[in-house]
Structures are given as C-alpha cells and as structure tokens.
Amino acid sequence: MLGKLFKYEFKNTAKVMLAIYGVLVFATLLVSIGSSMEAMQGVNLTDVPPVVELFFAASVLMYVLSIFALFTVSYVYLCIHFYKTMYSDQGYLTHTLPVKPVTLFNVKLVTSLVWMILTAVLFALSIFAFLIGASRGEIFSSEVAGRMAEIIKYEFVPIFGMTFGQFLLFIILSFIISCLSYLLMIFASISIGQLFTGHKIAGSFAAGVVIYMVQQVIATIVILVTGFSTFLDYEKIVTFADVLFSPAMIISMVISVLFTVALYVICIVMQTRHLNLD
C-alpha cells in the first residue's frame, strides 16, 4: 500500500514540478549560451556587439527570475497540493482510503521533501552549467581541477575546521532539516486551520502567523541567552567550525530540530484525532 501511495503522489505532482524544472533548464541553456557568447566576444573583440550584450542581459534576467521561481513556486505548489488533497474536496477521497492517517501524511511529507531535494540538486547543476558557459569550458581544464583538489586537500581544513566531506554532509543535513521545517510549518498551519468552521484558509494564515511568532520568540531568547557568551569568547574562534559548533549555534540547531519535531507531532495529532472535513 505504501508503494501505491508514493506512486500516485509522485504521479500527481510530477506534471507541475517537471514543468517548473523545464523552465529552469530552458533559462539555464539561454544563460549558458549568452555567457559563453559574451566571454568569446570579450576575448576576440574589443567591443561586444549590443545585440550580444542585450541577449546576455535578458538571459541573465530570465535566469535569476527562474531561480527565484524554482524555489518559491515549487514550495508554494507543494503546500497547495497538500491542502487540496488533504482538506479540500479531494480530501474526502484521501481520507476514505483504507490507509492509516499517519501513513498518508508521511507519504505527502516525504514526497514533498524529495521534490525539494531534487530542486536543490537541479539548482546546483544549473549553476555548474552556467559556470561552464561563462568559463568557456575551462572549468574542466586540468589546471582548474588541480587547483580545486589542492584547496580541498590542504586549505579547506585550516579555514573550515573540518574536511570537505564533513562540510558537505553538514550542508546536506542542514538543508534537509530546513526543508522539513519549512514544509511542516505550512502543513501544520493548514492542519490547524481546518479546525475552524467556515474560515479554514484564514484560520490557516492565523495559525501560520502564530507558529512563526513562537519560533521567532524562541530563536531570539536563545540568541540573547547564548549568543553573548559566544561573542565574548571570540578569541577562541579560529575556524568556521568554531562558529558552527559554538554553544549558541548548537543550541539553535537543537531547538530548530525540536521545533520541527513539534510541528510534525501537531500534524499527526490533527490527522488522527481532530480531522474536521465539515
């Protein structure tokens, strides 16, 4: 049953998500062509023709907009999809399936998370493609590759206080927790909003504002209590890791994880004990 749920969830969201990705791929191709054209003109000719300049400027503008749209539209779409399939008319079908409410929710959350991760991967690939165009492929030269390997091997640890692999793992974990936190914040707001009779969307907004305020108040208190001690010990800060794993940052991260878990629990309680499709 779990496999079937994932199959339909991906199938139902794929159309829009792939369309969003398609726009980015198109914009990346344009900007790569535009940047490589400008790079070539810059080397071969003194003056870059206005047409090339215009094309490059337009492609960069479209690229920046599509990058912005990639994350915002994906995120907004996944949240709307959650609302539509859980609490609007389609929710009648979703919640009469012979599946545990927890399983239903987990499938929606994991599917949304996978799309967010794919979005980030696509973003990274897009930036890489842009760099290839801008460097006219020199990014692949043995000189650049050698220098990169040198930085990762010898210069990374003294600056960052950790190996490149550890840093990458930290970034990936942080990204996944952030995605979960952002998704759960909206999912929990929507789940609380459905408790309201007649004004469910307004209720969801109100719940979202309250959740956000609670999160900000907790974060401010944590910074006030722990932040000062970290800054007072600034002489001890030598590498990036000293900042990253300072008491203030560790407490912030722990609270962030606990807050995400709390949002998840709220969602599950709403699904299992307070479902209200009136």
Place this chain on the structure above:
Amino acid sequence: MSTLLECKDLTKKYGHKTAIDHISLAIESGHIIGLLGPNGSGKTTLIKMINGLLTPTSGTLYLHEQPIGVESKKHISYLPDHTYLNMNQRVSEVIAFFKDFYEDFDEQRAYDMLEKLHIDPRDRLKSMSKGTKEKVQLILVMSRRADLYILDEPIAGVDPAARDYILNVILSNYEPEASILISTHLIADIENILDEVIFIQNGQVRLTSSVDDIRQNQGKSVDALFREVFRC
C-alpha cells in the same frame, strides 16, 4: 441478520452549535435505509463521522464491532454529496486508482456500467457535465463489493430521466448481505426501494421505522409522513 453499524450516544458540536445530539442507532446488514431530514438536520455530519471524515465530540461508532478506522474504510463505500475526484484525471485513471486501493473493487463491473451509460473511459472528468461526473462517481462507488454503501444525495444532481437508471444501478449492484444508507431530499423518487427510514431533525433521531410499517399501520407513503412530521 447481524448488526453492521452501531453508534452510541454520538455527539458532534461546532463551537456552541450541536450538529448531532446524542444519537444512538444500529443498522442491520441486508437493508436499504433512507436517512431523511430537512436541510441542516445533521444527515451529512452523521455520514461524515461514519466515514471517519469528522471526529465526534463524544460517543462511539462501530462497524462490525470495530471502531471506525482503516478496517471500516475497507468495508464502506462512500458517495459524498459533491465531486471529490481530481478533475484532471481520465475516468480510466480513476478506475485504476480505485482498483489499486480497494480490494473489493470490481473493475469489469465499472467498465460495463460506463459502457451502458455511453461514458468514454478516456474522457477527462473536467470535460464532463455535472450530471455525468455524478454518474461516474456513483459507478465507482457501486463497483465495490462493500458491506455498507453510504450515498449522500445520489440523485440530486441528475435529471429525472436518469434517476430511474441510477436507482436501478444501486439496486442491481449491491450484494444481498450488504446495506445501503441513502440520504436524500427526493423521497418520492426513492421510497420504493427503501426497507427502512430514519428521520433526523436538529441532530436527533425523530423516528425509525420500516417502510412496510409506515404503509400498513399508518396508511401513508414515506413522502407523506415526511411532510407531516417536518411541516414548517
């Protein structure tokens, strides 16, 4: 005949408003029951609680002596009073979805009914009229071999000519040991197929009776009795 569905002291409140007020009733298997009442009487609220779409404020609900949950959803086939399918899907895709999730779904039965109604399975739901969408939903619901069919206003959105066909679909596609709970305002259209009626008003059960009893002992049709009981 055994008790299929049982609700004990069931209550649902929305803030200060009580939609269902301490209802207790039992539904036996093998019956067609009309859940009848004026607008806002609590019919749909009761139906949603039986389907697990609303959490009761208090009281209990059992199907086959098990609380409402995953198991009960395997045995209840529910038709809501509005469209609940993804309108971008084709009819064939929805049939595949039902086949994947409901073990008791009879795919062939669904395609046979679609053919009789001249509905193309390749059509998207959004391209269909309101009445055709309702027919598709009814076909999906009645293609399950469920123990309890719950139909909320199954004939409200279709023309009078199609009503007879729909009632025929309902009658010819349910298992003899199964029960059907039908909620409707159009009592005259369905009273010939009913075995029992439950009159509900202001969230309370006003009357439960067999249709034979109403006709023989009171000498009235269900429609006439309804008009008498709920006269404004």
